[in-house]
Amino acid sequence: MTAATSVHCNRAGCANSAPPALSSAQLCLDHFLDEAFVRSDQALTRCREGIPLSKESLEWLLSDALATVKNLEESAEEPCPEQRDRMLELLLILANLHEYVAHHDVHFERPA
Template sequence: MSGSAAGNCRKPSCANAIPAALATEQLCLDHFLDEAFQRTDTTFDRCRKGAPMQPGDLEWLLTDALAVVKNLEEGASEPDAHQRDRMLELLLILANLHEYVAHHSVRLDRPA
C-alpha cells in the first residue's frame, strides 16, 4: 500500500483526501462520519417505531464498524482528537444498535 492513492472525497466542494480504509466509500473521514451518524440515527428511529430492518442494514452496521476500526488503526500515529472522539462515539452507537437488534428481535424484512 503506497500512501493515499484513493484520491479526493466525492462530496462536492470537499477537497479532503480519502483515507485508504474508506477507498470503497470514496469519502473523507469527516463526511463518512457524517453519513454514518445519519444512518444510525435513521435506523434507531425506525427500530423504535417497530419498523422492520432491511437485510442491508446489518451489512452496513458491520461495514461501518470495520471502517472505523481500520481508520483508528491507520490514524494511531497521528491522532486527531476530535475525529478520534467521533469515531469512538460511532463505534459505541453501532454496538448499541447491534445490541438493540439482538435483544428486541427486530424483524428482518426478508423475502420468504
C-alpha cells in the first residue's frame, strides 16, 4: 500500500486535501473540477468558433482529466452527491469534446 501522505490543495485559501488521484496535481476535488470545467468550456468554445486551441490543453482534457475523473469516480469513498453530479457532468462535456474533435477539423495553435 502507498504511504498515506496527505497532500494539500495548492489553491490559495483552500484547506482541503488532495485525493490520491490528484496528489500530483495538488488540487482538491472541487478545484480540479473547477479547473477542468473552465478548460473544457474554453476548448469547446474555441472549437466551435474555429479559434485555434492549444494541443497540450486538449490533450490534458482528453487524457489526463478524463482518466483522473474516471479514477476519482471509481475510488471515491464518500461520493458527496454534488461532487458526483459534477464529475458526471464533466464526463459528459469531455465526451462531447472528444466527439467534436473526432468529427471536425480542429485548428491548433502553431508551436512557438
